[in-house]
Amino acid sequence: GGITGASTKDALIQNVLTDSEGKNTYTWENLSANNNKSITLFAFYYTTLIKKYQIRHGISPNFSVYENYNYINGTLAKATNENYTLGYGIQKSTTKGLDFDLNLRPGYSVQRNSIRKDSESNGFTFNVDGNFKYFLPKKFQFETNFTYIYQAPTEVYKEKFERFLINPSLSKKFLANETLMLTLAVNDILNQNVGYSRNQSGTQLTERRYNTIGRYYMLKMSWEINKMFVKSN
Numbered sequence: 372g373g374i375t376g377a378s379t380k381d382a383l384i385q386n387v388l389t390d391s392e393g394k395n396t397y398t399w400e401n402l403s404a405n406n407n408k409s410i411t412l413f414a415f416y417y418t419t420l421i422k423k424y425q426i427r428h429g430i431s432p433n434f435s436v437y438e439n440y441n442y443i444n445g446t447l448a449k450a451t452n453e454n455y456t457l458g459y460g461i462q463k464s465t466t467k468g469l470d471f472d473l474n475l476r477p478g479y480s481v482q483r484n485s486i487r488k489d490s491e492s493n494g495f496t497f498n499v500d501g502n503f504k505y506f507l508p509k510k511f512q513f514e515t516n517f518t519y520i521y522q523a524p525t526e527v528y529k530e531k532f533e534r535f536l537i538n539p540s541l542s543k544k545f546l547a548n549e550t551l552m553l554t555l556a557v558n559d560i561l562n563q564n565v566g567y568s569r570n571q572s573g574t575q576l577t578e579r580r581y582n583t584i585g586r587y588y589m590l591k592m593s594w595e596i597n598k599m600f601v602k603s604n
Contacts (some may be wrong), residue, residue, distance in 0.1 A: 372414030376488075378409040386501040387575075389393035402440055404447065408472035417460070422511075425465050431476075452571050453481040456496075466506065471499040474552050480522075482571045491545055492527040492576055510549060515539040522569065532565050550595040562586040 383403045388396045417429030433456040440449055456478035464470050476498040483491040499519040506512055522534045539557035565583035 372412075374410070374412050376410040377408065381409045382439045382440070384439075386445075388444055400442075405449075407439045409435070409437045415458075420461065424463060426461065426463045428459070428461040431460065432456065434459065440555065443486060444544055447487055448487070449485040450571055451481070451483050452498075455479045465499065468506060468526070470504045470506075473499075475499055477496075480582075482527075482576060484571075490527060490576055492525040492571075494523040494525040495521075496523070496529075497521040510544040512542045513539070514542065528578055532567055532568065532569075534565060535561060536564055538563055553593070554591050554593070554594050556591065558584070558585070559586045 376398040381403060383399055384402045384407075386398045386400060388398070389397075396432070402592040411434070413431070413433045414431060415431035417427050420426045421426040435454045438449060439452075440447060449451045456476050458474060458476040460472070460474040462472040464472070478496040479493070480496050481491075481493045483493075497519075500517065502514065502516040502532070504512065504514040510569070515537060517535070517537045519533070520533065522528075524531050530597070537560050538556065538558050538559060540554050542552050545551040545553070562585050564583055564585045566579070566583040568577075568579045570577050570579075
């Protein structure tokens with residue numbers, strides 16, 4: 372575990388001036404009265420769950436706070452972003468039969484600012500990622516990795532967001548030292564890879580959805596170079 376922190380003195384911040392017609396004018400200036408700050412606390416602890424099958428599990432709590440400033444019509448506003456996460460992981464790594472690595476991270480996110488209470492956005496989050504690998508006869512290997520993201524609706528963001536990405540592959544190793552591998556892989560087999568982000572900048576909360584690489588198929592051959600060859604004179 373550990374703790375990290377940062378403080379930015381004379382940070383360059385945004386000043387937003389809104390006129391009677393709703394037009395925004397943006398300028399930037401250095402912040403002298405306050406510092407932008409961040410702090411993160413994290414820890415992890417793993418122990419043996421089932422010794423016979425070499426299965427381990429553990430927890431990994433995480434807490435982070437970010438404080439940033441900007442001006443709204445000449446008034447200094449403080450924006451706070453807090454994230455609380457309690458992770459749980461379970462894994463098995465024996466290079467035979469079924470191996471896996473599964474991580475669950477439920478959490479809660481808080482976004483608020485000092486001058487606009489109506490733009491606070493607090494909500495539940497849930498992230499899962501993992502990898503399953505099965506070692507088959509004849510040097511075949513089936514593997515799939517996946518990620519799941521869920522962000523609940525909030526007072527600002529009226530719709531939930533969720534995305535489930537699964538990337539399966541089937542491989543076969545060749546040569547006596549198994550350094551040559553042929554792999555048939557599918558990226559995002561459910562075709563759900565939508566780009567997405569929720570961000571806070573001062574008192575402004577933004578939500579973005581954008582196109583990114585979706586489902587595709589790939590056949591690849593890889594060679595693992597694990598020896599150094601030296602030519603002698």
